[in-house]
Amino acid sequence: MSILRVARLGHPVLRQVAQHIPPEQVGDPEIQRLIDDMVETVEACDGAGLAAPQVHHSVRLVVLQLTEDDEDWTIWINPQVTPLTDEERITFEGCLSVPDMRGAVSRPLAVDVQALDRHGEPVHLQLRGFPAIVAQHECDHLDGILYIDRTDPRTLAFLEEYRRHGPWPWAEDDDFDDEEDADLEEDADLDEDTDDGLGDDLSEELDLVEED
Numbered sequence: 001m002s003i004l005r006v007a008r009l010g011h012p013v014l015r016q017v018a019q020h021i022p023p024e025q026v027g028d029p030e031i032q033r034l035i036d037d038m039v040e041t042v043e044a045c046d047g048a049g050l051a052a053p054q055v056h057h058s059v060r061l062v063v064l065q066l067t068e069d070d071e072d073w074t075i076w077i078n079p080q081v082t083p084l085t086d087e088e089r090i091t092f093e094g095c096l097s098v099p100d101m102r103g104a105v106s107r108p109l110a111v112d113v114q115a116l117d118r119h120g121e122p123v124h125l126q127l128r129g130f131p132a133i134v135a136q137h138e139c140d141h142l143d144g145i146l147y148i149d150r151t152d153p154r155t156l157a158f159l160e161e162y163r164r165h166g167p168w169p170w171a172e173d174d175d176f177d178d179e180e181d182a183d184l185e186e187d188a189d190l191d192e193d194t195d196d197g198l199g200d201d202l203s204e205e206l207d208l209v210e211e212d
């Protein structure tokens with residue numbers, strides 16, 4: 001297995017609509033090796049998921065972690081994601097292809113997923129909450145869509161600032177007195193500690209729910 005180079009924002013492969021993988025080709029050594037390499041790559045990058053276009057293969061394949069403590073990687077080929085609800089959740093997302101940034105994205109809270117697994121067997125499941133968000137983020141990559149396309153640009157932050165100051169909006173008004181500023185700094189320090197724990201698990205490719 002090998003760790004693959006991750007395409008970053010600006011590389012055309014991230015904006016292409018990825019190719020369907022013919023089911024009879026799922027077992028081919030090239031596809032199986034790509035799956036293994038993607039798992040090794042996403043683990044090395046400490047991500048929660050990775051789509052094949054992010055490693056310069058424009059095919060409809062994603063690997064993802066559906067729970068924070070999931071040690072097994074979920075593999076989906078030709079996934080179809082359908083929202084199951086109008087209810088949305090705002091999540092601060094990150095992406096290995098947009099390193100060291102976070103931005104708020106609102107997405108449907110529950111989705112239906114149909115795909116093939118790495119053996120070419122059909123899978124059909126319904127997801128809610130964090131796994132539904134990860135699924136949508138990763139499958140967006142297959143259509144050339146990045147989370148920053150869906151974010152309110154005002155919420156974009158470098159990771160370091162995000163951890164230091166917390167997510168936007170920081171406050172509704174700007175007439176803090178010094179005491180409040182001190183409190184904010186303390187909170188930011190606490191957040192930083194908490195984020196470090198979370199970041200280790202979910203980190204770059206996608207992290208942090210909790211904004212609703």
Ligand code: NI
Nearest residue numbers: 095096097205
């Ligand atoms: Ni991504």
